[in-house]
Amino acid sequence: MANRFASGKHAIAICDICGWTFKRKELRELVIKTKNINILVCAQDWSPDQPQLQLGMYPVDDPQALRNPRPDSPSYPTSRELWIQSTSSVYAVVQVSRGTVTLT
Numbered sequence: 001m002a003n004r005f006a007s008g009k010h011a012i013a014i015c016d017i018c019g020w021t022f023k024r025k026e027l028r029e030l031v032i033k034t035k036n037i038n039i040l041v042c043a044q045d046w047s048p049d050q051p052q053l054q055l056g057m058y059p060v061d062d063p064q065a066l067r068n069p070r071p072d073s074p075s076y077p078t079s080r081e082l083w084i085q086s087t088s089s090v091y092a093v094v095q096v097s098r099g100t101v102t103l104t
């Protein structure tokens with residue numbers, strides 16, 4: 001069976017975006033969201049299919065919340081000593097525990 005379309009090697013066409021005339025074989029099909037939208041554009045107006053426009057087309061399962069969460073570390077310090085030192089000798093010791101500050 002013969003080919004149903006002519007080769008079109010001398011055909012001219014108009015870019016669907018800028019309107020300039022080009023050889024038909026120089027125009028490319030525009031694809032948006034993986035679909036050919038039947039628009040022929042010149043090389044300057046053509047852009048590849050943007051993957052960011054494909055959001056929602058593919059299932060993504062990336063949960064962030066934890067079921068029955070716990071604190072990071074169960075052995076957090078209950079008291080802490082803070083040494084305040086002058087340039088020559090120890091000046092004071094401050095003990096800090098829950099709700100209590102002791103200065104010695």
Ligand SMILES: [Zn+2]
Nearest residue numbers: 015018042045
């Ligand atoms: Zn164009």
